[in-house]
Amino acid sequence: MLKNYLLVAYRNLVRNKTFTIINIAGLAVGVTCFIALTLFILNELSYDRFYKNAGQIYRVYVKSNINKNESCNSKTPGPLGETMLQNIPEVQTFTRIGYFGNYNFRYGEKTFTENSIYAVDSTFFDVFSLQFLEGNPKTALNRPNTLVITESSARKYFGSVDPVGKTLVVNRAYPADYLTRNGIYTDSCKQFFITGVIKDFPANSHFSCNFLTSIYTYQINTAWLAGAYSTYVVLKDGANPAAVEKKLVNIVYDYVGPQAEKLFGVSIKQILQNGNQYSYRLQPLTSIYLRSIRDYGIDLNTEWGDIKSSDISYIYIFSAVAVFILLLAVINFMNLATARSEKRAKEVGVRKTLGSSKMPLVLQFFTEAILMSFISVSAGLALLEIILPYFNGIVGKNLHLNFFGSFYTIPMLILFVLIVGIVAGSYPAFYLSSFKPADILKTSSGKSRRGKLRSVLVITQFAISIILLIGTVTIKDQLDYIQKKNLGFDKENLVYINNASFLGSKIEPFKQELLQNHNIISASNSSRMFVSGIPGSGYLFNQKTGFDPLSIQYVKADYDFLKTYKIQLIKGRFFSKVFPSDSSATVINEAAAKLIGVSNPIGSYLFRPEGASAENTFKIIGIIKDFNYQSLHKKIGALAIHLQPENQSSNNITIRIRTTDLKNTLNYINRTWQNFSNGERMNLGFLDKRLEQLYTSEQKTSEVASVFSVLAIFIACLGLFGLAAFVAEQRTKEIGMRKVLGASVPELIVLLSKEFTKWVIIANIIAWPVAYYIMNNWLQNFAYRIDLSWWVFVLSGTIALLIALATVSMHAIKAATANPVKSLRYE
Amino acid sequence: MIKLHNIEKYYNNKIIKTFVLRNINMEIAEGEFVSIMGPSGAGKTTLLNIIGMLDSASEGEYYFYDEPVHKMNEKKLSQLHKSYIGFVFQQYHLIDELTVYENLETPLLYQKVKTNDRKGRVAETLDKFNMVAKKDLFPNQLSGGQQQLVAIARAIIAQPKLILADEPTGNLHSDQGKEIMEILKALNKQGTTIVQVTHSETNAEYGNRIIHLKDGWIEK
Incomplete structure (x- = not known):
């Protein structure tokens, strides 16, 4: 019996080549996308789970809310781990990580x-x-x-x-x-x-x-108010992390308290009274990679440079895309099956008269669908081998499908074949097998069965495609916006060297030597910017003690900083060699001035409480315009610039050049470097390229989204193509008749395309609000973002409609221009 | 063998009932060759379908070998009809994707006949109908008469007690038609009960009884 089913299935596949190719191609592409995305998602979800006892490992972080200044810091004080081990019995062991x-x-x-x-x-x-x-x-x-x-x-x-x-x-x-x-x-x-x-x-x-x-x-930093290390603890099996967090409250009072009191002159009780908060919390190891930001609010600026971080929202997006694409392909299968139902109905009728009951027919259609699914998955796996390197290139991973890597791989693939087959085959199986033979066999050509389901399926497909399109365009739009946004400085024609600390005290002569070249406009030595990890501190304004510090980030920069970056000065002045006292001066940005809240802060002082030595007292001498010193994910914060001493090089030199004769200019920089650095290699790059790297995960998403939305539309159109072919064929007689009665070709094309057009328009109506909701959510990741504009929606909808029409009209034109005599004689 | 008692068939079209069969009472004994005749739309095919259990009556009672068909569920019906009834249609209704051999084999598959037995019966039938040379051809490679021959062969391969033929010669020219009718007659001689629907007086003559239908009524 099975052989009989397989034979019919096989001959059906061979005989209806167009349908077969459309089905298999669509499903194979869908399967490839699905598996590729699944590999990606599984990889993302596997982070840190391979560590033994991963479930018992936690990272301690500091959650504080002082004067409505909330922050979650992944760095903890040096003595915390040891103190926990001694005071909290649930703690089994700990380790600190520090960087020097x-x-x-x-x-x-x-x-x-x-x-x-x-x-x-x-x-x-x-x-x-x-x-x-x-x-x-x-x-x-x-x-x-x-x-x-x-x-x-x-x-x-x-x-x-x-x-x-x-x-x-x-x-x-x-x-x-x-x-x-x-x-x-x-x-x-x-x-x-x-x-x-x-x-x-x-x-x-x-x-x-x-x-x-x-x-x-290295010497251990024992200050309780410094965040110098990250601390990981292993809790004993079965220990409750919430209970440990409760016990950590006492550590704040017993250990942080005395040091805070000494520094601020107020007791910790007082500090923590006015809605202020300062607590140590535990974050599960397995949540660090995907959930640090979203669920724990950890400030990425406080993470080590080598920490990898992603976001669970990408998992959601990619999962949705994976399921959608597969769904599109499965829908194609169902759709074409319904389209061919008339043809198959006769077979159902005959088989029933020959003694088949419903169940064997259901089984037969499932056999066919599973056979198709098997072929498609096999083709999809072959295709996967080809595209995986490209996909890896986009997502920056080294994913591969190892059939024998896990005990589960092959059973899962078989299960996958069965599921896809059963889902795709369910509709034809149950719908077709329920036909009554007497109804089907009564007349030679039955009345056309237009399933409502078919329209629902096509609408679903196009709604999904349109959502993906809107997503793609929006992401591109946002990335474009980022690229073109005025950052408050001129990012063009800037090159940087990021290992300049080798120059040491020779930084000034190096700069002077550079400026000898007339294509080099200026050069500035400053701390690194546009990285996560720009340090911040609590500053006190015009007072040396107190517990209302302002949270301000700080960088160091030399005299030429403003000129090199072309940042605008608003008030006061920038550092100048004329004033030797500038080494203890500071220039703040507008955001900092606003935070301070005084009409003219120039001439006032900022104190950094740590130690309160002379070096931690800064006179405000100027205010500069806000500029984006970190990625556009973050709002411009309050920033203080301190003077970088002329005789010691930080790691970072930024050089403004003219683009004429670029090659020679770069060569000149390199030669100069060699003269000053004892043969150490120079790490040089263009700043605008460096800025682009801040958005690599968005860039990745954008590329993935574009590729998959194109594929989605391809699959949807493949289905539409098959459907249109079928409808045109089915209506050949009607078209011939209408032509004889005087219908013109354009009228006929409209007639044939009308239904499809209606479907795509309904798909738009469904897709727009969904896409709006999703993309609006995504844009919240950016502090600086575009508004979702209506034209993106209209454009995406129109593109989908045009592609659909082009697909359909190919058949419509063919049918409409055919000679009616032929089509009428047929039968 | 077959007893129909007050069989009615109608379709509810909104409020209006459209009657197809009215008050049909008839009996067919084993070994009969009955021809049902009547103009288009008289309800001949519907009657045949009801007898063949492909369709159910709206009202009335139907006994097959004294078993109440009108009370049976689908499973039982399918069981009954696959073991007792063979069909022949005007449009042949062969499965296009299967060869002659496989078409013949299909009813036996549904009856779960063992492989060796099945092969034997298909070979025997092919031989009987002189189709051994054509066993690997597909239906669309055969002429209409040949296709109908296959259809008849397929109908009798499961050795049914009853063959229902719906205008078996309707699409054939007269020589081929005659051949088919002769085969049916021969089958009847061997004991198979046959009910056929036909337009042709000549073909009706092959049978031993003619039932005339008009507007759903049996004409006396």
């Missing part, structure tokens, strides 16, 4: 600049179960200057030699004074002893680095 800048490591002849070095407790490997290739995880990091390196770093320095027991020497590329001043360089860190090699961090770990050193290599 980049190094130049040398082994033999090989020297590299390394900036992915983190200092951790010896218990790090108890928390994060990483695989050791060499060395003992228990003891590897229990002494200062020990170093555990990853496999790929080991290969870089040592090739095939066993690195354990070897020493990496710190090259003195940094001037000693710079390092000492920044607390990085102590005599103790001239060299590192390698005690272990671990496998590289898996790509789906939110935290990864190339080197781990003992936290005791």
